[in-house]
Amino acid sequence: MALGGSGPRRYAEAVLDIATAEGAVPAYHAALEQLGGLAPSTVRMLGDPGVPLERRLQAADAATKGQPDPVRGLVALLVRRHRMALIGRITDAFTQLVEQRAGIARARVTTAVELDGAARDALVSRLSHATGKTIRATFAVDPDLLGGARLQVGDHLVDASLRARLHSLLQQLAR
Amino acid sequence: MATTSSEITEIIKAQIRGFDGRPEAADVGTVVEIGDGIARIYGLSGCMASELLDFGNGIFGLAFNLEEDTVSAIVLGDYTRITEGGEVRTTGRIAEVPVGDALVGRVVDTLGRPLDGKGAIETAETRRIDVVAPGVIKRKNVDTPLQTGIKVIDSITPIGRGQRELIIGDRQTGKTAIAIDTIINQKGQGVYCIYVAIGQKESSVAKIVATLEEHGAMEHTTVVIAGASDAATMQYLAPYAGCAIGEHFRDAGKDALCVYDDLTKHAQAYRQVSLLARRPPGREAYPGDVFYLHSRLLERAARMNDENGNGSLTALPIIETQANDIAAYIPANVISITDGQIYLETDLFNAGVRPAMNTGLSVSRVGGDAQVKAMSKVTGSLKLDLGQYRELAAFAQFGSDLDKATLAQLRRGERLVEILKQPQYQPLTVEKEIVIIFTGTAGYLDDVPKDKVGQFERDLDRFMDTQHPDVGRLILKERKWTPEVEKAVRAMLDEFKRTNRYTEPHGVGAP
Structure with missing residues (x-):
């Protein structure tokens, strides 16, 4: 969830623009994912004002050895601006932006019963056809739906579950 | 309503068969x-x-x-x-409220849900709460009076149907009383009234509803309540909801009156909502669009032209000031939006001048066009006379010798102030207002002692009803101050003065 202001996205956009220009998006992506996986203690140390800035910069430099220069530059910038804590969310935002530009949409499919592989594939292909995007779906089971399915692509929800239909029938009768 | 169980089952079956089971799609x-x-x-x-x-x-x-x-x-x-x-x-x-005749006589909340325990509101029609006001093409000039039944208002600051007239004053100066009297006076006039109570004590609102019921005014009135204990959101939306209820009548070619009591609390509720939603604060911490908040509401009051049904929606917003400061942010905003203001003062109220309207600062910018012609003729010099009287009275306080002309002017002014006093819940018909004001401006009261003017007025009222109902009918028929009307009124007043004597107590002289 990219909450906490639009800051992380600004940094992610900047890095992605450089990466696109250099034609090295996957490499940058991998580098950022690695940074996003840094131990929380390391991130905290890099943002700790009790440690002299010079030493933190040196540590950041050492930690990012071998990474593309702009990614190292990003880390140095974040350390200078006391924004190191954002790194995890910058990585998330970067992933989202990459997917968005590649026309990939995330979908959540919730059904009352477990779907088999064929049904899943059929559903995903129908969804890609309807949205015009490559669908990367996650599947979940919720017996409370009683029947049918709930499909959520991005913010858009199509609720074709039996529970929702019974609920709207209830509202119609109550009126 | 007699409904058998089979009927219910049939309805339910039909509904289930016809049930549209399409999946819901939403963001x-x-x-x-x-x-x-x-x-x-x-x-x-x-x-x-x-x-x-x-x-x-x-x-x-x-x-x-x-x-x-x-x-x-x-x-x-x-x-x-x-x-x-x-x-x-x-x-x-978009948020909607139920509208229509089913709401008349009801007490509802901001979303049109009943609060009076009189059962569900059976209406199929709804209207959007916040809509854009009708444009110039659909409107016409204010041309029909909205009689408040209050002498001082109908004579000095007349209100036309479709006008926005602000009632402004400190607390306890009779702002709500004017609005309530106006609603009571609309009985039988074909004007649907909506009283919107914003941020008021539930007890005050209960009292107002009881008063309206007592005077038979709930038969043409809807009360919309967002009380002090309701969410600020509900208080913020209440006037728009009331306005939507009134717009239904306006667009159906009928006349409606909407009282917003009061917009100061409305602005405060909006300030609360805006600040909590982190919109930047401006002057007095109100958000930047607090002017638009009120202007878009009051613009919806309109007089529609003939092609658009000839209906009207009159707005009577109320603003409470602090220590008579009409230059504060919200009062100044609403004064500049409305077509005039009725300015009430604590000093006048305490001096027994009730309604406590300051005749110098109160104006009606468009109501004159709608005023009954006879009334505008009779009250032509009233405002000026009162203004001169106030100046002279301030001067005469020093108690020096005054010449005859000045004394006469003071005498006239005192009586004019007296006749413009009026008790609460006693609205007058327009013909009586005209006659009574004429007695003052034409000098019939100059020889009546100041403290007997009230008695004079009451007796004249009864005299008109019992002896000369023809005069009232003539004024209503002519509507203009023709020589015949003036002759008839003068004849009646002469007769009245011959039969009724009002003398100074103990024969003491003037003034």
Whole structure:
């Protein structure tokens, strides 16, 4: 969830623009994912004002050895601006932006019963056809739906579950 | 209503057969923060400005701020049942209220739900709460008077149907009383009234409703309440809801009157909502669009032209000032929006001048066009005379010798002030207002002692009813101050003065 202001996205956009220009998006992506996986203690140390800035910069430099220069530059910038804590969310935002530009949409499919592989594939292909995007779906089971399915692509929800239909029938009768 | 069980079963069967089981499609978001009636929602990327949002469990909200990743929504009603992580759906609708004749005589909340225990409101029609006011093409000039039944208002600051006249004054100066008297006076005049109580004590509103009922005025009135204990959101939306109820009558070619009591509290409720939704504060911490808040509401008062049904919606907003400061932010805003103001003063109120209207500072910028011609003729010099009287009275306080002309002017002024006094809940018909004001301006009262003017007026009222109902009918028929009308009125007044004597107590002289 990219909450906490639009800051992380600004940094992610900047890095992605450089990466696109250099034609090295996957490499940058991998580098950022690695940074996003840094131990929380390391991130905290890099943002700790009790440690002299010079030493933190040196540590950041050492930690990012071998990474593309702009990614190292990003880390140095974040350390200078006391924004190191954002790194995890910058990585998330970067992933989202990459997917968005590649026309990939995330979908959540919730059904009352477990779907088999064929049904899943059929559903995903129908969804890609309807949205015009490559669908990367996650599947979940919720017996409370009683029947049918709930499909959520991005913010858009199509609720074709039996529970929702019974609920709207209830509202119609109550009126 | 007699409904048999089989009928119900039949209806239900038909509904189930005809049930449209299409899957619901909506944009969804997640509540990330909830408190003070404001919900911050992540997602909802397709949400529209002011869209109604469904929080589930019958709780709704309005999209207030659309931000990059989140939407701030104001919750209508009980926000304590909304939890972080809860799902929110868009509805594709804007907030609406039920409207129509079924609302007349009812007491409802901001969303049109009944509060008077008289059962459900049976109406199929709804209207959007916040709509754009009719444009110039659909309007025409104010041309029909809206009689308040209050002498001082109908003579000096006449109100026309479709006008916006502000009632402004400190607390306890009789602002609400004027509005209530006006509503009472609309009985049988074909004007539907809507009284919107914003941020008031429930006890005061209960008293007002009881008063209206007592005077038979609830038969043409709807009361919309967003009390002091209701959410600020409800207080913020209440005037728009009341206005929508009135607009229904306006657009159906009828006349409606909407009283907003009061817009000061409305602005405060909006300030609260805006600050909580993190909109930047401006002067007195009100948000930057507080002017538009009131201007868009009051613009909806309109006189429609013949092609658009000839209906009207008159607005009587009320503003409470602090220590007579009409230059404060909200009062100055609303004064500049409205077509005039009735300015009430504590000093006058305490001096026994009730209604405590300051005749010098009160104006009606368009009502003169709508005033009954006979009234405007009779009251032509009234405002000027009163103004001169006030100046002279201030001067004469020093008690020096005054010449005869000045004394006569003082004498006249005192009596004019006396005849413009009027007790609460006693609105007068327009013909009586005309006759009584004529007695003052034409000098019939100059020899009546000041403290007997009230008695004189009451006796004359009865005399007109019993001896000369023809005079009232003549004024109503002519509507203009023709020589015949003046002759008839003078003849009646001469006869009245011959039969009734009002002398100074103990024969003491003037004034």
